Amino acid sequence: MIRDYFILAWREVHRRKKRSFLTLLGIIIxxxxxxxxxxxxQGLENAIARQxxxxxxxxxxxxxxxxxxxxxxxxxxxKITQDDLKLIDSLAEIKKTAGVIHSYxxxxxxxxxxxxxxxxxxxxxxxxxxxxxxxxxxxxKGRSLNKGDLNKAVLGFEYTRKELFEKKxxxxxxILVQEEEFKVxxxxxxxxxxxxxxxxxxxxxxxxxxxxxxxxxxxxIAQTQSGExxxxxxxxxxxxLRKSRGVEEGNEDFLVETPQxxxxxxxxxxxxxxxxxxxxxxxxxxxxxxxxxxTMYTAVLQRTKEIGLxxxxxxxxxxxxxxxxxxxxxxxxxxxxxxxxxxxxFATVVESIFxxxxxxxxxxxxxxxxxxILTVLFSFFLGCISGLAPAxxxxxxxxxxxxxxx
Amino acid sequence: xxxxxxxxxxKKVTKKKPLLALRDVWKRYLMGEVALxxxxxxxxxxxxxxxxxxxxxxGSGKSTLMNLLGILDVPTKGKVIIDDKDISTLTESxxxxxxxxxxxxxxxxxxxxxxxxxxxxxxxxxIFQGIPxxxxxxxxxxxxxxxxxxxxIGHRPNELSGGQQQRVAxxxxxxxxxxxxxxxxxxxxxxxxxxxxIMELLLQLHVEEKKTIILVTHDQSLVSHAQRVIRIKDGxxxxxxxxxxx
Ligand SMILES: Nc1ncnc2c1ncn2[C@@H]1O[C@H](COP(=O)(O)OP(=O)(O)O)[C@@H](O)[C@H]1O
Ligand SMILES: [Mg+2]
Numbered sequence: 001m002i003r004d005y006f007i008l009a010w011r012e013v014h015r016r017k018k019r020s021f022l023t024l025l026g027i028i029i030x031x032x033x034x035x036x037x038x039x040x041x042q043g044l045e046n047a048i049a050r051q052x053x054x055x056x057x058x059x060x061x062x063x064x065x066x067x068x069x070x071x072x073x074x075x076x077x078x079k080i081t082q083d084d085l086k087l088i089d090s091l092a093e094i095k096k097t098a099g100v101i102h103s104y105x106x107x108x109x110x111x112x113x114x115x116x117x118x119x120x121x122x123x124x125x126x127x128x129x130x131x132x133x134x135x136x137x138x139x140x141k142g143r144s145l146n147k148g149d150l151n152k153a154v155l156g157f158e159y160t161r162k163e164l165f166e167k168k169x170x171x172x173x174x175i176l177v178q179e180e181e182f183k184v185x186x187x188x189x190x191x192x193x194x195x196x197x198x199x200x201x202x203x204x205x206x207x208x209x210x211x212x213x214x215x216x217x218x219x220x221i222a223q224t225q226s227g228e229x230x231x232x233x234x235x236x237x238x239x240x241l242r243k244s245r246g247v248e249e250g251n252e253d254f255l256v257e258t259p260q261x262x263x264x265x266x267x268x269x270x271x272x273x274x275x276x277x278x279x280x281x282x283x284x285x286x287x288x289x290x291x292x293x294x295t296m297y298t299a300v301l302q303r304t305k306e307i308g309l310x311x312x313x314x315x316x317x318x319x320x321x322x323x324x325x326x327x328x329x330x331x332x333x334x335x336x337x338x339x340x341x342x343x344x345x346f347a348t349v350v351e352s353i354f355x356x357x358x359x360x361x362x363x364x365x366x367x368x369x370x371x372x373i374l375t376v377l378f379s380f381f382l383g384c385i386s387g388l389a390p391a392x393x394x395x396x397x398x399x400x401x402x403x404x405x406x
Numbered sequence: 407x408x409x410x411x412x413x414x415x416x417k418k419v420t421k422k423k424p425l426l427a428l429r430d431v432w433k434r435y436l437m438g439e440v441a442l443x444x445x446x447x448x449x450x451x452x453x454x455x456x457x458x459x460x461x462x463x464x465g466s467g468k469s470t471l472m473n474l475l476g477i478l479d480v481p482t483k484g485k486v487i488i489d490d491k492d493i494s495t496l497t498e499s500x501x502x503x504x505x506x507x508x509x510x511x512x513x514x515x516x517x518x519x520x521x522x523x524x525x526x527x528x529x530x531x532x533i534f535q536g537i538p539x540x541x542x543x544x545x546x547x548x549x550x551x552x553x554x555x556x557x558x559i560g561h562r563p564n565e566l567s568g569g570q571q572q573r574v575a576x577x578x579x580x581x582x583x584x585x586x587x588x589x590x591x592x593x594x595x596x597x598x599x600x601x602x603x604i605m606e607l608l609l610q611l612h613v614e615e616k617k618t619i620i621l622v623t624h625d626q627s628l629v630s631h632a633q634r635v636i637r638i639k640d641g642x643x644x645x646x647x648x649x650x651x652x
Contacts, residue, residue, distance in 0.1 A: 004533040005533075008521075008522075008533075011521040011522060012521050014521075015520075015521045305517065306517075306519055308517075309517045309519070310530075310534075311478070311502060311505075312476070312478055312505065312511045312517075313505075313506060313511070313530060313531035313534070313578070314502055314503065314505050314506015314507070314531050314534045314535065314582065315502060315506075315533075315534045316498075316499045316502040316503065316534065317498065317499065317502075318499075319533075319534050399478050399479070400473050400478055400479045403478075403513070403517070
């Protein structure tokens with residue numbers, strides 16, 4: 001017979017459309033915020049996970065501690081070197097290694113000076129595959145770096161536009177990196193990630209001469225022999241590096257990680273951001289909830305006489321309680337449905353804009369129906385809970401007093 | 407007047423046990439510091455099938471008395487007995503259930519729910535008794551036909567005249583097949599033609615269905631139909647007149 005309560009409550013909500021809509025507004029905003037922010041956060045996480053998994057499961061990434069997430073900014077940090085790379089390469093579990101390094105550098109062209117990321121990369125074809133250059137970067141025009149290239153550069157997509165230096169850079173042009181001349185031999189196609197699209201790729205050897213200490217590397221990627229467990233390989237790399245660098249276990253000044261572990265590190269950071277975001281959304285939900293409570297108190301007051309009548313025709317306190325709970329639940333449900341829909345629309349629009357402006361690499365929005373249904377249910381219960389105090393008040397009203405109420 | 411003759415042919419249906427009884431009932435309202443005794447020691451008995459009129463000046467306590475008879479309220483002092491049960495032994499929830507099953511209210515102000523249609527208003531009391539959907543819809547339609555509103559079942563109260571609204575209210579009071587109908591000035595807000603229709607309906611219920619009817623009214627012509635007239639003054643029973651066949 002719960003259906004009857006739904007019908008009765010619905011009639012009332014329907015009759016007061018304007019007030020109902022205003023009540024819904026708070027919940028709609030709160031739920032829309034929760035849904036769009038969570039969906040977008042998830043989309044970010046998806047994209048990052050995909051980027052890392054593109055590296056493959058048989059790869060290990062070795063970095064100096066603290067530098068992985070802020071490449072080039074860890075000025076005082078201990079470095080990873082060519083010696084480390086040679087050591088790792090010599091291990092039985094490891095098939096191949098490659099090192100890269102990057103930092104921000106002064107770039108000059110057309111009498112303009114700007115600062116962008118410069119990547120020092122190996123020129124050996126196998127090593128280029130290993131660092132993922134071939135997966136993530138595709139040539140737009142010109143050529144990529146070849147063995148023996150010195151003072152040659154391949155530029156990111158953005159340099160093909162005139163915005164960066166008020167003038168397009170063409171193949172064969174010369175740019176200055178840290179006041180050293182480099183000849184542009186190629187351009188990468190757009191990747192969608194702004195730092196990558198603004199990067200200058202030069203050979204490791206050239207990087208060392210203009211930017212680095214000798215033999216210094218930003219990170220090493222090591223590929224395990226097929227059939228080796230990457231976790232075990234990581235352990236043995238850690239052991240050897242501890243020995244050669246003279247550090248105790250637990251005090252390592254370096255990190256050996258699988259792409260998955262790195263992705264998880266990012267996920268943790270995103271989760272923290274997500275918590276903050278959910279906190280903000282929770283505040284708007286509280287506001288919405290207070291709105292429902294307020295509306296329901298008003299409804300109880302306005303319908304005091306009706307409540308008296310219901311009691312006169314045999315409604316018990318629990319019936320009145322249920323009736324008002326269902327009504328406030330309706331507000332939660334309605335706000336939830338509209339809010340979820342708006343949230344999804346918003347997230348999708350943001351994704352489209354993102355793809356349009358910066359490319360597809362950073363956001364992969366995915367609608368999870370389980371999450372949608374859960375959110376709507378949550379909103380329904382939030383409505384019920386918001387209406388609890390007013391409903392209890394209604395249930396406890398004295399029938400005679402209520403009938404006399406004008 | 408067929409109805410009146412029918413009424414007079416009626417045998418007095420008093421049985422040994424009263425359906426409802428008040429024993430030295432007091433009702434006191436506290437208004438801040440001041441205590442107001444609205445009912446001052448009323449004792450009376452209502453028997454099954456009776457038609458009782460309660461009359462008296464405005465403010466004399468008639469509505470308060472009706473609320474006690476309808477177990478919508480409890481006395482400050484004294485006993486209210488329904489079906490041999492002292493209501494002071496019952497819980498609020500028991501009283502609501504008993505009220506829903508045994509008593510039908512008809513108010514001066516109709517008290518229909520505005521968001522519901524005539525049919526839904528009539529069905530309303532069955533919701534709290536858990537009566538199956540099909541049964542209650544049929545019953546409600548029958549009752550609306552009986553009060554002459556079969557053409558109006560989908561109308562909202564604000565689309566009905568006062569007389570029609572009161573007829574919906576009467577249909578509603580009958581839906582759970584109660585034995586007692588309490589009507590507190592049911593014609594007080596109606597023109598005389600509509601009032602007369604309502605009165606005929608109540609009489610019909612009394613004669614044809616042996617419903618016990620307790621009626622508060624100022625209308626002398628209505629009072630004349632009652633078998634017993636209880637005159638209230640200042641919270642006390644001033645006089646009881648027995649009419650019709652004794
Ligand atoms: N809930 C209440 N609180 C205070 N006073 C009340 C209440 N109900 C009734 N009264 C007072 O009791 C008196 C009798 O009221 P009522 O029973 O409605 O009289 P009647 O129906 O005969 O006109 C009136 O003076 C009224 O103001
Ligand atoms: Mg009155």
